[in-house]
Amino acid sequence: MAKITVLGGAGVVGTAAVRLLATQQEVFSEVVIADYNLESAEVIAKELGPRVTAIAFDANDISSIKTAIKGSDIVLNTVGPYYQYEKPILSTVIELGINYVDVNDDTGATYEALEMDEAARQAGITALIGMGSSPGVTNLLASFAANELLHECESIDLFHAHGFEPSEGPGVIGHRFYCMSNPIPVFIDGKEKLIAQKESAAFEEEVEFINLKGKYRVYPYPHPEPITFPRFLKAKGLKRVTNKGTVLPEKYYELTRAIHGLGFDNKDPVEVKGRKVTPYDFAIAYLIKRRDELISEESDKEPRGCVKIVCKGKTRKGEEQTYVFYLASEGIGKGQGLGMGTGYPAALGAVLIQQGKIKKKGVLPPEACVNVWHFMDLMKNALGIDDQTEEKKSPLIIESIDAAGKVKRMQF
Structure with missing residues (x-):
């Protein structure tokens, strides 16, 4: 049996991951919550039973990182902001030769992590980066469209709208300020580009989401997908990758x-x-x-949101074809916020590594190493998804749009 350590395990995302990992007794015999707030970590550990333990951890101290992860088979890192903590934590994990998963959504940290690919290979480890909702599940769905549904995939555009979580702390707003201060990676006309914030208005647009009323203005936003998709899906003829979003209200x-x-x-x-x-x-x-x-x-104060992934390309017959994936706050995802949406996929990524279903070594985004069928099967079982029961329905909705504009709802 194996031991997994969740760094930042008492935070919103970390707690969600820990709760799911605690149900995976056949994979992990020990789940360690490593957090700066030891008191909160101990409360969660006590609630979840003897297999879950807590340890004090300071992400600013390399020796503390080493102490926290020593003896682990996998480290799940939920400590943000990643532009500050990704490099020291990942480099320490590589040094100690431990498999790794994170939910890194920062562009600068993504570039830094990818630069450590060779070191991770030499250490013989798998470092799965950006394994949350977006990046994460978005990567898997986009790669599924590009590799299995389309003969050629010309563009992948991601749109986000979410909000109304019970609270939003200084760290979330501070991270938003950070992103608004940095250039935005895009992949346009087959080339990687950085758009200055002052130039981003030309890329704004109005978008509809399947579970939200009306149209929403979405803005270009720095995210890892336009960095990693062209590197790992380039063989499919990719010419454009963009990421845009808004926050509700x-x-x-x-x-x-x-x-x-x-x-x-x-x-x-x-x-x-x-x-x-x-x-x-x-x-x-x-x-x-x-x-x-x-x-x-607002009359409706329930947490809600949607991620929309639009993949356009051609069939083997050369006909235009579009696949649209929605990750909506419906069914089992209704009323759920950041914790479940981000923490659960990361936990499932760790399970897949430990089960030996992710074999590649190096620093890799989900589209480079995770089998979408393995992930979806595991998610269905772990979350108890049942499309015959409204509250247990999958949050994933898929539409197929042919060259004539005919829309067809698909089942995964």
Whole structure:
């Protein structure tokens, strides 16, 4: 039997992963929650039983990282922001020769991780990066379309809309500011490009989501898929990969963008009535307060969202064909937020590695090493998905659109 250590295991995403891993007794005999907040980790461990233990862990201290992961068969890293913690944690894991999974959604950290591919191969380990919802499940669905459904895959466009989680802390908003401050990777006309934020308005568009009413304005957003898809799906004739999204309520995201655009992400203090305040701290506090107010004005306050993946290409007969995948907050995903959507796929990725169903070595995104059928089968069993019961239905919806525009609903 095996031991898995979940770094940041007492956080929102980490806790969801730990809860699912605790049900996989036939794969993991021990699940370790490593977290800076030891008290919270111990509470979760006590609730889940003797197979789950807790240990103090500080991501800023390499010796603490080594102590936390020593003796592990797999490390699942949920510690963000990844632009700060991916490199030191992954390099330590490689040094100790331990298999690895994370939910890295930062572009800079993705480039850094991919640069460690050779070191991971030399160490004989599998480092599965970006194994959440998006990136993660989005990668698997896109690769399924490109490799199995289409003869040629010309474009993959990803669209996100989500929000109304019970709370949103400073770390989430701070990470959003970070992303809004960095260039956006896109793959256009068969070439990798970086779009400056000030140039991104030309790429905005209105998009419909299958489970959300109306249209939503989505904005280009830095994400790993436009970095990894061209590298690992290029043989299929890929010419375009984009990623765009918004946060709900829309007024809240528009306000966030406006405040960031005015320079309120600046951390240099200014004096206000005899007190030093940073624009950044003020902006975070104000946005948290204003978000609560905006949500209180809504009639439907339930967490909701959707990821839409549009894959266009051609059949073997040369006819145009489109496949659209939706990961919607419906069925078993109804009312679920970031934790389940991101933590569960990561936990399942770890299970697949331990079961020997992911054999490739190196630093790899999901589309490069995960068999989509293995993942979907495991997900169905682990989550108890049953399409005959409304509350247990799969959150995955698939549409096929032929050259004439005829839409057909598909079953996986």
